[in-house]
Amino acid sequence: MTVPTIPLNTGGSLPQIGLGTARVTDQDEARRIVLEALEVGYRHIDTAAKYDNEVGVGRGIAESGLPRNHVFVTTKLRGSQQGADTRTALRQSLDRLGLDHVDLYLVHWPLPRIDRFVESWKIMEELRDEGLTRAIGVSNFLPEHLDRLAAESSTVPAVNQIELHPREPQQAQRDDDARRGIVTESWSPLAKGDLLAEPVLADIGRQYGKSPAQVVLRWHVQQGLVVIPKASHVDRLRANLDVFEFALADGDLARIATLATGKRVNDEQDPRTWEEF
Ligand SMILES: NC(=O)c1ccc[n+]([C@@H]2O[C@H](COP(=O)([O-])OP(=O)(O)OC[C@H]3O[C@@H](n4cnc5c(N)ncnc54)[C@H](OP(=O)(O)O)[C@@H]3O)[C@@H](O)[C@H]2O)c1
Numbered sequence: 001m002t003v004p005t006i007p008l009n010t011g012g013s014l015p016q017i018g019l020g021t022a023r024v025t026d027q028d029e030a031r032r033i034v035l036e037a038l039e040v041g042y043r044h045i046d047t048a049a050k051y052d053n054e055v056g057v058g059r060g061i062a063e064s065g066l067p068r069n070h071v072f073v074t075t076k077l078r079g080s081q082q083g084a085d086t087r088t089a090l091r092q093s094l095d096r097l098g099l100d101h102v103d104l105y106l107v108h109w110p111l112p113r114i115d116r117f118v119e120s121w122k123i124m125e126e127l128r129d130e131g132l133t134r135a136i137g138v139s140n141f142l143p144e145h146l147d148r149l150a151a152e153s154s155t156v157p158a159v160n161q162i163e164l165h166p167r168e169p170q171q172a173q174r175d176d177d178a179r180r181g182i183v184t185e186s187w188s189p190l191a192k193g194d195l196l197a198e199p200v201l202a203d204i205g206r207q208y209g210k211s212p213a214q215v216v217l218r219w220h221v222q223q224g225l226v227v228i229p230k231a232s233h234v235d236r237l238r239a240n241l242d243v244f245e246f247a248l249a250d251g252d253l254a255r256i257a258t259l260a261t262g263k264r265v266n267d268e269q270d271p272r273t274w275e276e277f
Contacts, residue, residue: 001041001241006226008158009181010135014072014104016221017241018044020187020230027056033232034060038071040238046161046228048076048108049093050276058097073099074161076108076139077124079277083116086123090132105133106161109276110145117145118152125155137161139187140271143176150180159226161185163269165195166219166259174225185226188265190216198259204252211239218243219256 005013019037024030030053034045038060047057054075061071075097081089090105105124110117117138124136137159138145149157160177164170164186177184190196190213201212210218213229217240220227229240248256268274 001238001244003041003043003241004221004244006183006224008135008183009156010158012103012134012158014159014183014226015042015044016226017217017243018042018046018072018074018226018228019237020189020228021045021047021053021057022051022230024056024230024232025052027053027059029232030056031059031063033237035063036234037237038064038066040234041241042237043070044072044074044228046074047097048106049078049081049089050076050108054093054096058099062098068099072103073097074104074106074159075102076106077120078108079111079114079275082107082111082114082120084119084123086120087127090124090127094132101132101134103134104137104159105135106137106139106159107141109140109274110138110142110271111275111277112145112272113275118148121149121153121155125153128155135159137182140269140274142173142271145271146176146180146182156180157182159183159185161187161228163188163264164220164225165189165191166216166256167191167195167261167263169257169260183226185228186220187228189220189227189229192265194265195259200255200259204248204255207252208246208248210243210246214239214243215248215252215256218246218248219253222248222253
């Protein structure tokens with residue numbers, strides 16, 4: 001299975017589907033899932049210091065035997081290390097992963113109350129120049145946070161990773177990212193699985209011989225989004241990659257659009273106020 005790649009404003013690119021690893025805190029479980037994902041064709045892994053699984057993720061990558069430049073690895077700066085600790089934070093992530101660089105390093109949340117993301121960003125620019133990460137980006141950033149980076153630094157983020165799924169399609173933020181040359185990545189692309197019981201998805205899936213999860217993932221990739229579903233079982237890992245050989249008709253996209261209630265997986269996760277350290 002070959003997954004298409006999406007170009008980044010760095011001149012590099014990233015595979016359009018990656019593996020999400022949030023809430024997999026057992027290191028051996030993380031190792032197994034990452035290894036199985038790489039075996040079935042994933043070449044893009046999303047982790048974070050906050051997920052407490054970088055050791056297992058790194059072991060899975062090592063065990064796969066794949067050359068380092070065949071796997072795109074993203075990790076994220078946790079809130080408690082924003083500011084002067086940013087350099088230490090990436091070095092610690094690299095130690096846990098057993099890697100000498102990552103492909104993408106993200107500010108996990110803007111945390112405007114502590115107001116350290118610009119300071120972190122300037123250190124991340126240095127870390128990129130030193131080769132410890134190939135690209136730098138952000139997560140959960142709103143236009144007001146992106147405006148601050150534009151005014152106070154010379155690097156446009158490569159990626160903005162945001163909650164995005166048919167219930168919360170984030171059209172305004174996607175348009176804003178696109179205007180700035182930022183790739184939008186969908187986190188909780190299946191709304192943590194909660195979305196999959198919607199009867200309309202099963203109904204659409206029946207027409208194409210696809211599951212509700214595959215319909216939703218096709219909805220993401222058909223719109224040019226990068227998507228990082230998390231799955232624990234090899235059959236789901238494989239199925240979640242198998243979305244490139246069918247296309248949703250306009251009428252089906254319109255039916256999926258009826259799911260857009262604006263409901264998020266966690267109502268409290270507003271980037272203006274959410275504090276996750
Ligand atoms: N930047 C951020 O702030 C942020 C926040 C949240 C998440 N993320 C990233 O985004 C990734 C994905 O989000 P997520 O883990 O919250 O949720 P998700 O990918 O939307 O959904 C994962 C859930 O869907 C289930 N699932 C996966 N494939 C399925 C299939 N084919 N059929 C039925 N069920 C299926 C999984 O079950 P099993 O695991 O049991 O297979 C799991 O319970 C995370 O893992 C993380 O890497 C980033």
